[in-house]
Amino acid sequence: MKTLIVEDDFTSRFLLQEILKEYGTVHIAVNGKEAVQAVSTSMANKEPYQLICMDIMMPEMDGQSAVKEIRMIEEKNGTLSTSGAKIVMTTALNDLKNVSTAYSNLCDGYLTKPIDKVRILQELRKHGLIN
Numbered sequence: 001m002k003t004l005i006v007e008d009d010f011t012s013r014f015l016l017q018e019i020l021k022e023y024g025t026v027h028i029a030v031n032g033k034e035a036v037q038a039v040s041t042s043m044a045n046k047e048p049y050q051l052i053c054m055d056i057m058m059p060e061m062d063g064q065s066a067v068k069e070i071r072m073i074e075e076k077n078g079t080l081s082t083s084g085a086k087i088v089m090t091t092a093l094n095d096l097k098n099v100s101t102a103y104s105n106l107c108d109g110y111l112t113k114p115i116d117k118v119r120i121l122q123e124l125r126k127h128g129l130i131n
Contacts, residue, residue, distance in 0.1 A: 001129055002042075003027065003051040006035040006066065007090070008058045012113065016053050016090065019117050023130055024050075031058040032066030039070045039085070043077045049085045051129055053120075054107070056091040056098060063089060064098070067105040081106040086127045090115050 001024035007013040008030050020026050027049075029035040035054065042048050052070065056063040067087055074084040088109035089102045099110055109123045124130045 001025075001050045001124075002047065003053065004029060004035060004038055004042075004049045004085075005053045006030075006032065006058070006063065007053070007055045009055070012055070012090070012115070016115065016120070019115075019120055020051075020053075023124070032061030032063055032069075034060075035066045036061065036069045036073070040073050043073055043079075048074075048079070051124070051127075052085045052087045053090045054087055056089060056093050056102070063091065064101050064105055067102065067107055071106045086129060088120075088123055088127075090120075 003020050003026045005013055005016045006029045013028060017026050027038060029038050054063040054067060071081050087107045088111060089107050090111050092113045094112040102110055108127055111119055
């Protein structure tokens, strides 16, 4: 599984990386702008991400905007959101507005921090990324 962790907080980023590294390659982006660039490059190289863990509150470009752009990149490359990367929002925000915006931007899951190993692995199983 090829994963992109998009997180500006070092501790959260490190925790996710430690949990996910045993399941495949893990790349890091510290804001939404870097995430969009990483996804664009991976699509151009025909090596797309299977999982993207996306924070919402980040500098330069927030996670909500990044998800919209990522889905547009996938679409331009002929990939529907249902068969594209599984995008799981990993954020401290749990208000209805952010949750509904994330799903309307076509994210696949929404986990609130603190993220623990059991919850993230349940989410990956739910989306068929791991057994």
